[in-house]
Amino acid sequence: MVPAWLCLLCLFIPQAFPGAQPAEVYVDVPENYGGNFPLYLTKLPLPRKETEGQIVLSGDSGVAAEGRFAVDPQSGFLLVTRALDREEQAEYQLQVTLETEDGRVLWGPQHVLVHVKDENDQVPRFSQAIYKVQLSQGTRPGVPFFFLEASDGDAPGTANSDLRFHILNQAPSQPSADMFQLEPQLGALALSPEGTKVAKLSAEDADAPGSPNSHIVYRLLSPEPEEGAAGRAFELDSTSGSVTLGAAPLQAGQNILLQVLVIDLGGAEGGLSSTCEIAVTITDINDHAPEFTTSQIEPLSLPEDTEPGTLVTTLMATDADLEPAFRLMDFAIEAGDVEGTFGLDWEPDSGRVQLRLLKNLSYEAAPSHKLVVVVRSVAEPVGPDPGPGATVTVTVLVERVTPPPQLDQESYEASVPVSTPAGSLLLTIRPSDPMSNPLRFSLVNDSEGWLCIEEVSGEVHIARALQGAQPGDMYTVLVEAQDADEPTLSTSATLVIHFLKAPSAPTPTVAPEPSRHLCTPRQDRGVVVGGPRGDPDLAGGHGPYSFALGPNPTAQRDWRLRALNGSHAYLTLGLHWVEPREHVVPIVVSHHDRVWQIQVRVIVCRCNVEGQCMRKVGRMKGMPTKLSAVGILVGTLIAIGIFLILIFTHLTLARKKDLDQPVDSVPLKAAV
Numbered sequence: 182m183v184p185a186w187l188c189l190l191c192l193f194i195p196q197a198f199p200g201a202q203p204a205e206v207y208v209d210v211p212e213n214y215g216g217n218f219p220l221y222l223t224k225l226p227l228p229r230k231e232t233e234g235q236i237v238l239s240g241d242s243g244v245a246a247e248g249r250f251a252v253d254p255q256s257g258f259l260l261v262t263r264a265l266d267r268e269e270q271a272e273y274q275l276q277v278t279l280e281t282e283d284g285r286v287l288w289g290p291q292h293v294l295v296h297v298k299d300e301n302d303q304v305p306r307f308s309q310a311i312y313k314v315q316l317s318q319g320t321r322p323g324v325p326f327f328f329l330e331a332s333d334g335d336a337p338g339t340a341n342s343d344l345r346f347h348i349l350n351q352a353p354s355q356p357s358a359d360m361f362q363l364e365p366q367l368g369a370l371a372l373s374p375e376g377t378k379v380a381k382l383s384a385e386d387a388d389a390p391g392s393p394n395s396h397i398v399y400r401l402l403s404p405e406p407e408e409g410a411a412g413r414a415f416e417l418d419s420t421s422g423s424v425t426l427g428a429a430p431l432q433a434g435q436n437i438l439l440q441v442l443v444i445d446l447g448g449a450e451g452g453l454s455s456t457c458e459i460a461v462t463i464t465d466i467n468d469h470a471p472e473f474t475t476s477q478i479e480p481l482s483l484p485e486d487t488e489p490g491t492l493v494t495t496l497m498a499t500d501a502d503l504e505p506a507f508r509l510m511d512f513a514i515e516a517g518d519v520e521g522t523f524g525l526d527w528e529p530d531s532g533r534v535q536l537r538l539l540k541n542l543s544y545e546a547a548p549s550h551k552l553v554v555v556v557r558s559v560a561e562p563v564g565p566d567p568g569p570g571a572t573v574t575v576t577v578l579v580e581r582v583t584p585p586p587q588l589d590q591e592s593y594e595a596s597v598p599v600s601t602p603a604g605s606l607l608l609t610i611r612p613s614d615p616m617s618n619p620l621r622f623s624l625v626n627d628s629e630g631w632l633c634i635e636e637v638s639g640e641v642h643i644a645r646a647l648q649g650a651q652p653g654d655m656y657t658v659l660v661e662a663q664d665a666d667e668p669t670l671s672t673s674a675t676l677v678i679h680f681l682k683a684p685s686a687p688t689p690t691v692a693p694e695p696s697r698h699l700c701t702p703r704q705d706r707g708v709v710v711g712g713p714r715g716d717p718d719l720a721g722g723h724g725p726y727s728f729a730l731g732p733n734p735t736a737q738r739d740w741r742l743r744a745l746n747g748s749h750a751y752l753t754l755g756l757h758w759v760e761p762r763e764h765v766v767p768i769v770v771s772h773h774d775r776v777w778q779i780q781v782r783v784i785v786c787r788c789n790v791e792g793q794c795m796r797k798v799g800r801m802k803g804m805p806t807k808l809s810a811v812g813i814l815v816g817t818l819i820a821i822g823i824f825l826i827l828i829f830t831h832l833t834l835a836r837k838k839d840l841d842q843p844v845d846s847v848p849l850k851a852a853v
């Protein structure tokens with residue numbers, strides 16, 4: 182207990198020393214006070230002696246002006262005039278002074294802190310009036326899947342704002358009224374863990390209570406646990422009849438029908454029993470990833486001229502989930518298509534995806550494409566990491582496309598008199614590109630057999646006399662050209678022959694062509710053949726000449742003739758080797774309706790490196806022949822041989838004679 186003298190001392194000091202700074206006063210005011218007002222709070226330590234000053238009350242936010250607080254000048258008590266709301270303002274800072282009329286402070290200031298005591302007047306409120314929560318089949322029991330949020334306007338940290346959560350009702354209450362549990366302080370909502378009771382079976386036996394005949398035992402007959410499963414989906418207590426969640430995971434979309442047996446006699450043999458059924462439906466979750474029906478497609482071949490937009494192949498994917506929203510799939514080309522040559526087209530709910538060509542293919546740029554297509558679920562998967570997604574590999578082989586051969590003209594026309602002899606050259610079919618692959622030519626519908634074409638050169642000749650052809654008629658045949666390396670590549674063109682009237686005027690006389698020479702083996706040289714000189718039509722510009730080899734088969738075999746212009750043709754060897762001699766080549770010249778033949782004399786000979794003809798030279802007069810020259814040479818050699826023999830014989834005989842003489846008969850040399 183505080184001594185009385187200490188209290189008196191505390192009261193005496195402020196009054197004895199009015200000029201001293203008074204200590205701050207703390208006052209508690211109950212919130213929402215329901216009693217009479219004004220409510221006296223505390224007595225202020227004002228000076229005892231009378232002063233001429235007046236008490237001035239001030240505070241924060243104009244509290245004094247609002248009249249909530251006042252000071253009784255007679256008693257010196259601080260009072261409150263009306264009820265206070267802590268949620269509106271929890272504390273008030275007041276200041277009391279004693280001042281003269283001119284504002285001079287005689288006493289104070291006295292600071293007063295008024296604290297509004299909290300009262301439980303605020304109703305807790307949830308953050309939402311209605312919560313919408315989706316619970317999937319894969320949610321684990323005991324793990325919170327949702328947290329409730331609520332707030333209370335009362336003072337934090339007090340009992341008035343300490344909230345607890347409880348489940349008041351569950352609708353429907355089957356199969357168990359306690360399927361969920363709510364943590365009272367945190368507001369964490371979770372499924373009840375394994376062993377939580379989901380149903381309570383009740384059975385009665387009319388036999389004598391307490392006897393073995395009325396002893397009931399429950400037993401779960403179906404479903405049986407699956408092979409390899411850790412346990413049942415549900416467990417049944419044989420004594421109490423409580424159905425609880427088992428350890429086995431529930432399968433999505435599964436309808437479970439429980440058959441329950443109740444038997445008396447404590448389950449002993451001979452007891453009476455009855456059964457009931459419990460239907461359980463399990464909802465689906467997105468716990469299966471989509472998969473392709475195959476992981477690899479056999480190589481597909483596409484020609485490189487395939488049009489963009491062409492369907493390449495169709496892929497199939499499946500998803501084991503039952504909920505349609507969980508079976509929506511998304512496809513993408515994961516690798517092998519950097520240039521964006523291919524694209525995918527699919528409906529999210531179909532499971533079929535079409536691989537289409539978007540850009541032109543090029544065998545030179547990429548002879549093959551190895552595409553990796555991945556499929557993923559559109560919805561967020563539930564459970565462990567779903568991984569990168571299922572894939573399928575599609576290999577596309579690009580086939581090189583060789584364009585068909587092209588001719589130098591789309592169609593050909595030629596005009597010939599009906600009297601044109603067999604073997605005459607009409608025209609030559611040539612490829613548009615001289616550097617292209619060689620072609621093989623043939624005539625398709627030459628019904629009359631009037632024409633023939635060289636298979637390699639493409640020269641079209643008159644095969645036989647044009648018997649039956651009438652001037653003014655047209656004869657159409659089809660010329661087909663095949664690639665010599667790839668016979669499947671071919672092209673064709675029409676050849677129209679216009680028959681002209683046979684010439685009625687006498688054939689003009691043509692001077693024989695002078696002799697010229699060509700080399701054999703064949704060299705890159707030829708003979709220029711001109712039309713008849715002095716022809717008035719050619720001089721007047723009435724049309725070109727046509728040149729053709731005569732009907733002689735040997736000439737057509739050994740020689741080739743092609744037009745240079747409207748007035749000249751170029752004659753060359755047709756074979757690599759032609760017999761060296763003088764040849765007379767018949768050439769048919771036609772101009773309008775006139776036809777005549779000229780003879781071109783060509784000397785074929787061996788040539789030196791400079792292309793000059795090496796001709797055979799005859800014997801000159803006065804020069805010996807080969808035989809006489811050989812005779813002279815042999816006679817000279819024989820004469821020389823005889824002369825040498827005579828010399829050697831003479832020398833041999835002279836030496837033998839010297840050996841046969843006596844020694845003393847040898848004459849002495851004179852001494853000098």
